[in-house]
Amino acid sequence: MIEIAEMTRALRRALSRGELAAWFQPQIDLRTNRLVAAEALCRWHHPTWGTVGPNEFIPVAEEDGTIHDIGRYMTTQAMGAMTEWGIDLSVNVSPAQLEGAGFTTWMERMIHRIRRPARHLTLEITEGRRIGDAPALVARLDRLRGLGIGIAIDDFGAGQASLTQAKRLHATELKIDRALIIDDSPEASEVVSDAVTRAHEAGIRVVAEGVETAEQLAKVTRLGCDRAQGYLLSRPIRRTEMARLVASA
Incomplete structure (x- = not known):
């Protein structure tokens, strides 16, 4: 097990050493079965430790x-891919990044530089760190929404993620957690179905995460989810592989 102090020191050098990379996991539209989006996921390959999972290093980074x-x-990687491929891209954003106005101001500058409309970019608010000053956070997210950027609430059905939170943060997308997708009980299906109905009433898109079997894909389609991602469709892949997949779609 890597000590936190040692990981902290290594993380501070990881970017400059080219150890971090963006991988991409495709999303399909469940009505058309077409590739329409991808989620950019951070991967860290340390020269000595090998692959370090995001569940290990993201909390340390926060x-x-x-x-x-x-x-x-x-x-930046997500926006570059969005511009190149012409599909929707989502990327995780920690509440820690939104505690001050710096990230929002930087995003505004970046959006003005790219050619692709900002509506093709979605920021996924993760739960690794507790959301702090809600009114200030909502104001910053509203500034980003004003540019056309989508806001997703990750991990619905796990932790604190809820439709109430989605509405409070003026979200445009709700991601159903894998735990509800793999649960084949009638109760789990009822939770997902209710979430889909209420989300659609609020104009919120619903994405099913962690779809691993044909049965789960049929389930989330039947329950009205808009998009799906998961190992059944594709594992996270390198940028070059994703580019080939988009080109052949």
Whole structure:
């Protein structure tokens, strides 16, 4: 197990050493079965430790502040891919990145530089860190929404993610957590169905995460989800592989 202090030191050098990379997991439209989007996911390959999982290093990055550099790197990668491929791109954003106005101001500058409309970009608010000053956070998200950027609430059905939170943050997308997708009980299906109905009433798109079997794909389609991603469709893949997949779609 890697000690936190050692990981903190390594993280501060990871970007400059080219150890971090954006991988992409495709999303399909469940009505057309077409590739319409992808989620950009941060991957860290350390020369000694090998692959370090995001569940290990993201909490450390949030605590020591390197999440700000990592977040800007990942968002830049997502916007570049969005411009190149012409599909929707989503990227994770930690509440830590939104605690001040810096990220929002930087995003405004970046959006004005790209050719692709901002409506093709979605920021996924993760739950690794508790959301702090809600009114200030909502104001910053509203500034981004004003540019056309979508806001997604990740991990619905796990942790604190809820439709109430989605509405409070003026979200445009709700992502159903894998735990509800793999649960084949009638109760889980009822939760998803109710969430889809209420989300659609609020004009919120619903994405099913962690779809791993044909049965799960049929389930989320039947329950009215708009999009799906998961290992059944594709594992996260390198940028070059994703580019080939988009070209052949």
